[in-house]
Amino acid sequence: MSSQDATGTPTPAGRPEDIKAVPVRHPGRWISAAIVVVLVATLVRSVAINPNFGWGVVGQYFFSSRVLNGLAVTLELTAIAMVVGIVLGVLLAVMRLSPNPLVASASWAYIWFFRGTPVLVQLLFWNFFSALYPTISLGVPFGGPGFIHANANSLITPFAAAILGLGLNEGAYMAEIVRAGIISVNEGQTEAAQSLGMTRLQTMRRIVLPQAMRVIIPPTGNETISMLKTTSLVSVIAYAELLYSVQLIYSANYRTIPLLLVASIWYLIVTTVLSIGQYYIERYYGRGASRNVRLTPMQRLRQGLLIRHDKGAL
Amino acid sequence: MVSAEGVRKRFLRHEVLKGITLEVQRSEVMCLLGPSGSGKSTFLRCINHLETIDAGRLSVDGELVGYRESAGKLHELRESEIAGKRAEIGMVFQHFNLFPHMTALENVIEAPIRVQKVDKSEVLQRATELLERVGLADKVGGYPAQLSGGQQQRVAIARALAMKPKLMLFDEPTSALDPELVGDVLDVMRQLAADGMTMIVVTHEMGFAREVGDTLVFMDDGVVVETGSPREVLSAPRHERTKTFLAKVL
Numbered sequence: 258m259s260s261q262d263a264t265g266t267p268t269p270a271g272r273p274e275d276i277k278a279v280p281v282r283h284p285g286r287w288i289s290a291a292i293v294v295v296l297v298a299t300l301v302r303s304v305a306i307n308p309n310f311g312w313g314v315v316g317q318y319f320f321s322s323r324v325l326n327g328l329a330v331t332l333e334l335t336a337i338a339m340v341v342g343i344v345l346g347v348l349l350a351v352m353r354l355s356p357n358p359l360v361a362s363a364s365w366a367y368i369w370f371f372r373g374t375p376v377l378v379q380l381l382f383w384n385f386f387s388a389l390y391p392t393i394s395l396g397v398p399f400g401g402p403g404f405i406h407a408n409a410n411s412l413i414t415p416f417a418a419a420i421l422g423l424g425l426n427e428g429a430y431m432a433e434i435v436r437a438g439i440i441s442v443n444e445g446q447t448e449a450a451q452s453l454g455m456t457r458l459q460t461m462r463r464i465v466l467p468q469a470m471r472v473i474i475p476p477t478g479n480e481t482i483s484m485l486k487t488t489s490l491v492s493v494i495a496y497a498e499l500l501y502s503v504q505l506i507y508s509a510n511y512r513t514i515p516l517l518l519v520a521s522i523w524y525l526i527v528t529t530v531l532s533i534g535q536y537y538i539e540r541y542y543g544r545g546a547s548r549n550v551r552l553t554p555m556q557r558l559r560q561g562l563l564i565r566h567d568k569g570a571l
Numbered sequence: 572m573v574s575a576e577g578v579r580k581r582f583l584r585h586e587v588l589k590g591i592t593l594e595v596q597r598s599e600v601m602c603l604l605g606p607s608g609s610g611k612s613t614f615l616r617c618i619n620h621l622e623t624i625d626a627g628r629l630s631v632d633g634e635l636v637g638y639r640e641s642a643g644k645l646h647e648l649r650e651s652e653i654a655g656k657r658a659e660i661g662m663v664f665q666h667f668n669l670f671p672h673m674t675a676l677e678n679v680i681e682a683p684i685r686v687q688k689v690d691k692s693e694v695l696q697r698a699t700e701l702l703e704r705v706g707l708a709d710k711v712g713g714y715p716a717q718l719s720g721g722q723q724q725r726v727a728i729a730r731a732l733a734m735k736p737k738l739m740l741f742d743e744p745t746s747a748l749d750p751e752l753v754g755d756v757l758d759v760m761r762q763l764a765a766d767g768m769t770m771i772v773v774t775h776e777m778g779f780a781r782e783v784g785d786t787l788v789f790m791d792d793g794v795v796v797e798t799g800s801p802r803e804v805l806s807a808p809r810h811e812r813t814k815t816f817l818a819k820v821l
Contacts, residue, residue, distance in 0.1 A: 449668035449727075452619055453682035453734060454658025456650060463685065467672050 311515035318506065318519050327502025328523055334419055334488045334498060339481050341424030346431025351461070353436055364432065371429035377490050380422035384494040386413050415496040423491070427484060434476045438469030478535030482528055489524075499523060572597045572738055572769045573618060577627035580613055587613045589793035590627065595771060595786075600764045602780040602801065603773045605790035606816060611773045614790075615740050618771070619660045620653055631660065632737060658686050661731030665743040667723040669715040675702060675726045676711045679733045687734065694733070701729040705759050721752030725759055732763075739763065741772040777821060781805055789813045 304310060318324055352364035371379070382389075387409035396403030413421070442465045450460040492501035503516040540553070573595040580588040587610045595601050603611040616622045617629060620637045629636045637653065638645040648656075669678050679698040683689045689697075702711055705725040715723050724744055731739060741760065745753040757779050764770060764783045774780060780787055780801045787801040789808075797804055797813045805821075808814045 443668075445664060445666055445668040446670065448621055449662075449664065449670070450682075451654070452621065452657055452660070452662040453730070454654045454656075454686040455682060456654050459685055463681065464670055468670075 309514060310518065311512055314512045314515035315518050315522070318503075318516060319522070321506075323502050323506060324499070324519055324523070327497055327499040327520075328527075330497060330502075331485065331488050331499040332527070334423065334491060335481065335485045337420055338423035338427055338488070339484055341420065342427025342431045342480070342484075343477065345425070345428025346433075346435045349428060349432035350435035350439060353432065354439060368429045368432055371426050372433075376422060376426045376487060377493065379426055380418065380490055380494055383413060383418035383421045384415065386418070415491075415494050418494055419488075419491045419496050419498075423484065423487065427480065430480060431477070434480070435469070435473055437476075438471075438473035439465055441472045442468045475535070475539045478531070478538060482531050482535070485527055485531065486524060489520075572599070573629075573631055573771065575614075575627065575629050578614070578617065578624050578629050579626040580610075580617060580622060581625050587793055588617070588624070591790075591793075591795055593788065593795065593798075595769065597769055598767045599785045600770045600772065600783055601786045601788060602784040603771065603788050603790060604775070604780065604816075605796075608792075609790040610793040611790050612742050615662075615742050615771060615773055618738075618740060619657050619662055621662075631656070654686070658682070658734055659737055661734060661736035661739040663724070663727050663731055663739070663741045663744050665746050667715070667720070667727045667747075669723050669727055669730070671715050674712050674714055675707060675718065675729075678715070678726055679730045682730070683733050698729070698733055701732055702726070704762075705729050706755065719752060720748045721755045724748065724756045728756070728759055728763075737769065739768055739770045741770065741774070743773050743775070745774070745776060775820065777805060789816070791816070 349364045349367060352360050353368070355361050355364075390409050393407050393409050393412055394403035395405040439461075446464050446468065447460055450464045455463070488498050489500040491498050492504060495501065497505070499520050503520045507513045507516040537553075573593070575591050575593045578588055578591040579586065589610075591610075591614055593601075603615070605611050613622060617624050618631060618636065623637055634656070635645075636656070637648055639648060639652075640646075669675075670681065673681065676695075676698055679701060680691075680694045683694040683697070684691060699708075699711065702708055705728055707722060707725055707729070710718060710722060710726070713722075715726070718726065728744075744760070745756050748756065753776070757776065760770070760772070760779070761783050772779075772784070784801045787799060787804045788795055789797040789804060789810075789812075791812050797808060797810050804813065805817065808817055
């Protein structure tokens with residue numbers, strides 16, 4: 258390896274010597290590190306030796322079919338509710354930005370209502386919907402003839418109530434995320450498209466939304482992770498997702514803490530997987546934003562090893 | 572080509588255009604000059620209806636901008652009609668406003684395909700020729716972020732020309748460029764003027780105005796202060812306001 262000085266010409270004496278100086282002492286860092294180590298050790302020790310955690314029971318139920326079924330239901334609810342939320346969100350965001358004041362206020366009112374009431378209350382409402390409207394019919398409004406009649410109780414199953422509660426609520430949040438994405442696109446883009454003779458709809462579909470995606474995607478990943486945990490609220494309407502499944506088990510065997518641990522660990526595992534997925538999706542949509550794409554953790558690790566290897570060779 | 576009579580424009584209480592009267596002939600190159608806030612960009616934006624005017628009459632090629640006149644009454648145009656008229660007028664912006672998620676070529680072919688519904692192979696040929704003409708034959712597949720400011724602005728000019736406009740509006744096309752990149756963009760505009768394009772150019776490039784402009788209009792505080800051939804106005808301004816402005820910029 259030939260060494261060069263700052264001007265790029267090789268220097269006969271090799272590169273100037275690296276600076277060797279006595280580093281500044283940081284006693285504060287040592288003290289805080291010691292405190293953290295003691296606290297963590299205490300925590301780990303208590304978790305390991307406290308028999309009430311019941312790690313044996315955790316292991317026994319971790320892969321039991323009832324828990325795994327509950328996990329599958331949780332994943333299913335998360336996926337469907339997010340799809341409903343995203344579709345509703347795009348629709349509401351475009352409505353909110355419509356020049357028609359009635360359409361815009363309808364969207365505003367929807368968001369106001371569904372963001373303004375707890376999702377737990379909304380879930381209960383949908384579950385007891387048949388008390389509000391015993392039959393649901395489709396027909397001409399204002400007392401005209403109806404075509405389809407259905408019993409609300411058979412139409413709104415716990416599953417339907419869960420999807421309605423979670424999805425409609427999510428739609429309100431997604432609407433704000435999509436709206437933020439749309440208004441983040443520079444006004445000059447709309448003007449350029451308009452000056453080329455494109456209509457509002459063409460401008461939205463071809464120019465604005467594709468650019469808004471970069472802003473919309475990261476918080477959507479965040480919402481998905483949040484939704485995964487929010488599905489646990491569905492346990493209040495006795496629908497057997499992950500939390501309700503473990504509740505059913507511990508209500509029979511009274512091993513409450515170990516079973517809650519089983520559920521918590523599963524939530525953590527899925528959240529971790531989703532976070533990793535989110536990292537890569539964000540990275541993908543961030544491409545256009547900067548010329549230097551950040552390396553993935555694996556690439557950084559590999560590069561770090563290479564540099565160290567290089568230094569060793571010098 | 573463009574005719575303005577007493578055009579007024581207000582933003583809330585602030586009146587930006589206080590009665591502009593101008594006439595631009597076919598194949599004429601008119602340069603608009605003036606301090607910032609004098610209303611020259613606003614006037615340009617009114618011509619393709621990015622802004623609506625509050626009073627006066629503004630017409631392009633004999634047709635009112637934004638309205639249809641029948642039986643002595645003005646009728647607002649529908650969105651699709653306004654879009655149709657904008658498609659006939661090319662506009663180039665100070666900050667280029669290229670679509671960052673599309674390559675140079677995609678930027679140029681987007682509107683002819685979506686708006687004019689021209690056959691794709693024909694548009695591709697037209698776009699390739701245009702990009703060649705502005706000296707960017709080798710940048711066809713590049714994204715705006717990978718191009719220099721001068722290259723981006725030339726793509727933007729090609730994008731506007733792809734619509735075969737009858738009039739081109741330039742809103743300070745070189746103000747956001749590094750000095751050494753200005754020349755390439757002005758060369759393209761000079762060529763365009765030589766080909767007989769009708770152009771209205773808001774600019775601070777005195778050299779370009781003197782050499783290429785047929786008419787020079789000096790605006791200040793929402794009114795036209797002085798109009799004339801660039802040579803006259805630049806070397807022998809009649810109004811005091813024009814003199815003080817030119818003394819500062821020349």
